[in-house]
Amino acid sequence: MKTDFTCGFVGLGLIGGSIARAIRDFYPDSYILAYDINQEALKAALADGVINLSLSSIGKEFSGCDYIFLCAPVSENDNYLSQIKKYMSPTCLLTDVGSVKTDIHRHIEQAGLSSQFIGGHPMAGSERTGYINSKTLLLQNAYYILTPCEGISQETIREFKELIASLGAIPLLLSYTEHDYVTAAISHLPHVAAASLVNLIRQSDSPNGIMKLIAAGGFKDITRIASSSPVMWQQICLTNGENISRLLDDYIHSLIQIKKEIDRSGAESLYQFFDQARIYRDSFIDASSGPIKKSFTVRIDIADEPGALAAIATILALYQISIKNIGITHNREQADGVLQVEFYEESSIKKAAEILASKGYTIYPK
Incomplete structure (x- = not known):
């Protein structure tokens, strides 16, 4: 692949900024232009030498791009797609960085851009936001899921996969439907469960807050993710609701079953419930032996x-x-x-x- 490509960004926050930094570091001959409603982010990126050109609107400057990264909030995708489509060249590859893929793929199909789109989800992030917190290392050794449209060529997929790998990330190809089901199971449902547990304690606690006072160890570990952005998780539930609801049904059923075993003092069933979970959890690459505990x-x-x-x-x-x-x-x-x-x-x-x-x-x- 060539090293002097032109890359455009719509949105230059934490993820967009980190990808732009990685491209600048690994491909110093590349030309990077960016649009963001936050002009301060663009000024900072120019001062850092990360981008070559800042834009106050989406215009003809994007027509020369080999790649365009859509890194704006998911709720803005439809609006930005209609603007970008006016200026994209037939050879330009469009991608995004959202954590839910079905919605953007539907917009892409409606826009007639299926032959030029590969969805992207870099599985790296932070409670910190904005360009000021972006860094090249954010992508290092992080899984970067790619969801190509059916109409895109295998050669284009291969080249984009090579680009992502060259930035230090680990590309992983999935269909967009598989991506949304998998992330609903390992990311979205756990966030719902963690928030539900925290709200249960909030509602059940005594007036003097004794539960909150002594909450530690396992409880704090398994509910840490409940501190995430409520706006982001509201949007994820709205855009991946079908998968989350389906898995919630399964989870609720499993909770009802274990409640029955607790109610009837089913010793063997209870043992199997915890032992099977322990064995599977311990098979995770980064799992420590034994039950979840404070680390x-x-x-x-x-x-x-x-x-x-x-x-x-x-x-x-x-x-x-x-x-x-x-x-x-x-x-x-x-x-x-x-x-x-x-x-x-x-x-x-x-x-x-x-x-x-x-x-x-x-x-x-x-």
Whole structure:
């Protein structure tokens, strides 16, 4: 693939900005232009040398693009698509970065752009937002799901897959329907469940807040994601409601079944319920043995280069900090940091963070 391509961005927030930074770093000869309603973000990107041209509207400048990344809020897709279509060349590839794919694919079909669209979902993110928090490392070793339209050529898919891989991400091809069902199961439903658990405690707590006071360990771990953006999750539920509702039915059924076993004191069934969950959970790549419990973890931004992981381990060993588990986090949709390090005790977190920060590493406590 050529290295001096032209790339356009509609939206230059956390994800759009991080992709633009990665393209600038890995393809310095590329030409990048961007439109965003936030003019301050565009000024910052120009000052950083990330983009070559900032735009106050979507216009003919996009006609020279080899790639256009649609990184605006999902609710704005239909409006932006109608504008972009006026200026896209027949050889331009359009992509997006949304966490729900069915809706954008339907808009693409209605716009007659199926032969030029590959949906994208970089599974990396942060509670921080905006261009100011974007960084190249956000994509490093993160899964980047691609959902090509049926009408697009295999050669175009191959080239775009190579581009995404060259930015340090891990491309994964799925159909848009499979993507939405999978993410509903492993991301959307857990967010609904976590929020429901937190609201249950809120409603059940005593006036003096004793439940909130002593909530710790497992409860805080499994409900951490309930702190995510309510606007984002409102939109996800509205755009992927069918899949979430279907899985909620299955989940509610499983809860009713386990309630029956608890009510009848079904010892063997209860044991199998927890044991099967334990075995499957422990088969996850980054799972620790045993039941879910409080973990003492930090996440660290590191470059994907030889010796980077070993350097972290060596630094911690020199300061006699024992590591329980260490590994690359590929799905970072709601968390910063490419490397996750787990310790045996809580006191190690602060000590390790201080030492690594003094060495120039960016640390994100879990």
